[in-house]
Amino acid sequence: MNPALPAFRLPLPADEFLSRYWQREPLVLRGAADGLDHPEPDLLAGLALEPGVEARLVRGSEEQGWSLQHGPFSEDELTALPERDWTLLVQSVDCYLTEVSLLLDSFDFLPAWRLDDIMISVAGDGGGVGPHFDRYDVFLVQARGRRRWKLGPVCDPYTPQRDAGGLRLLQDMPVTDEFVLDPGDVLYVPPWRAHWGVAEGGDCVTWSVGFRAPSAVELLERLTDTALSRAPEQLWTDAGRPTPDSPARLEDGDRQALARTGTALLDDPSVRAEALGALLSEPRQASLDFAVDMGHILAGGPDTALVRHGGVRLVFQDGEQGPELWLNGQRRVLARDETDLAELLARKRRITEAELAEVLTPGGEALLEEWINDGYFERA
Ligand code: SIN
Ligand code: CO
Numbered sequence: 532m533n534p535a536l537p538a539f540r541l542p543l544p545a546d547e548f549l550s551r552y553w554q555r556e557p558l559v560l561r562g563a564a565d566g567l568d569h570p571e572p573d574l575l576a577g578l579a580l581e582p583g584v585e586a587r588l589v590r591g592s593e594e595q596g597w598s599l600q601h602g603p604f605s606e607d608e609l610t611a612l613p614e615r616d617w618t619l620l621v622q623s624v625d626c627y628l629t630e631v632s633l634l635l636d637s638f639d640f641l642p643a644w645r646l647d648d649i650m651i652s653v654a655g656d657g658g659g660v661g662p663h664f665d666r667y668d669v670f671l672v673q674a675r676g677r678r679r680w681k682l683g684p685v686c687d688p689y690t691p692q693r694d695a696g697g698l699r700l701l702q703d704m705p706v707t708d709e710f711v712l713d714p715g716d717v718l719y720v721p722p723w724r725a726h727w728g729v730a731e732g733g734d735c736v737t738w739s740v741g742f743r744a745p746s747a748v749e750l751l752e753r754l755t756d757t758a759l760s761r762a763p764e765q766l767w768t769d770a771g772r773p774t775p776d777s778p779a780r781l782e783d784g785d786r787q788a789l790a791r792t793g794t795a796l797l798d799d800p801s802v803r804a805e806a807l808g809a810l811l812s813e814p815r816q817a818s819l820d821f822a823v824d825m826g827h828i829l830a831g832g833p834d835t836a837l838v839r840h841g842g843v844r845l846v847f848q849d850g851e852q853g854p855e856l857w858l859n860g861q862r863r864v865l866a867r868d869e870t871d872l873a874e875l876l877a878r879k880r881r882i883t884e885a886e887l888a889e890v891l892t893p894g895g896e897a898l899l900e901e902w903i904n905d906g907y908f909e910r911a
Pocket of ligand 2: 663664665726
């Protein structure tokens with residue numbers, strides 16, 4: 532087994548990737564990832580047996596028709612799978628297997644809050660989820676075996692889709708590009724771009740690094756909830772108002788002043804910091820139940836001093852009272868001597884002794900001890 536930890540290297544300057552491809556164009560990156568031998572298919576199948584783990588089993592093909600089942604699955608169901616035409620997909624593997632989450636440190640050409648999760652699929656020969664589009668960016672990292680990817684046009688909400696045994700598939704996907712990915716190859720697919728991956732040969736494992744893009748509804752909901760929790764009971768006042776030209780009308784000046792009274796808190800920087808810090812630091816799976824496999828991490832990274840549990844999401848930002856760190860939806864206003872440590876912890880999941888030594892102060896040490904006791908971090 533290759534003991535290397537999972538890593539991805541963008542083989543072009545980050546500026547060029549961001550300006551030409553990110554959210555715009557697909558890109559094949561040959562040999563850009565490494566350290567993907569673990570987890571083996573059996574371990575992934577084991578995760579799909581656990582209640583609380585989001586897992587799906589897709590069977591079939593365009594010729595036979597499709598079926599979608601949701602986990603948790605029984606061991607008998609998974610061992611009875613045929614040779615071909617199935618895919619088992621396990622969501623948020625980074626939360627359960629901390630060593631998998633370390634791949635996310637390689638995506639530091641994007642802000643950490645933009646990362647969502649790592650889904651891993653295992654497929655028999657011919658397995659795939661059919662022609663579809665996703666609404667978020669994805670890096671599809673081939674870990675084992677081979678997968679043929681077909682790309683189609685850019686879709687939109689009106690692109691015709693069909694229900695195929697519970698899957699939302701495209702009515703039609705004219706193929707614009709086609710590639711076969713070998714282990715270590717990566718395909719970046721922007722949102723809305725039609726794609727379809729089919730395993731060529733069995734034992735096909737693909738990691739999908741997915742990104743988080745909150746909707747306007749989600750953002751407005753969080754901003755208004757936070758604003759409402761701070762809104763004063765005080766009623767509208769208009770002492771010294773001018774005589775109205777037309778008492779029947781809601782005049783422009785009143786309309787603007789009323790609307791401003793209602794929305795002023797939405798523009799308040801501290802409301803924004805609280806609403807967005809809480810939203811963006813909420814983990815997909817709020818559980819620290821899965822142990823950190825430190826033996827595995829040390830085998831691939833002997834210089835490891837500290838690891839963040841895969842179920843922890845951090846957002847570092849400037850708040851009303853200075854820098855603050857949001858950890859799984861909870862705010863910590865930082866003392867001056869905790870700030871460098873907090874910034875490092877939010878930036879990297881695996882931290883070396885040298886990196887830690889550079890930022891550790893007595894205050895930082897106490898904070899780290901607290902978070903280690905809470906299970907958010909683990910010392911090597
Ligand atoms: C897969 O890993 O089989 C599917 C991933 C995707 O198409 O988004
Ligand atoms: Co997809």
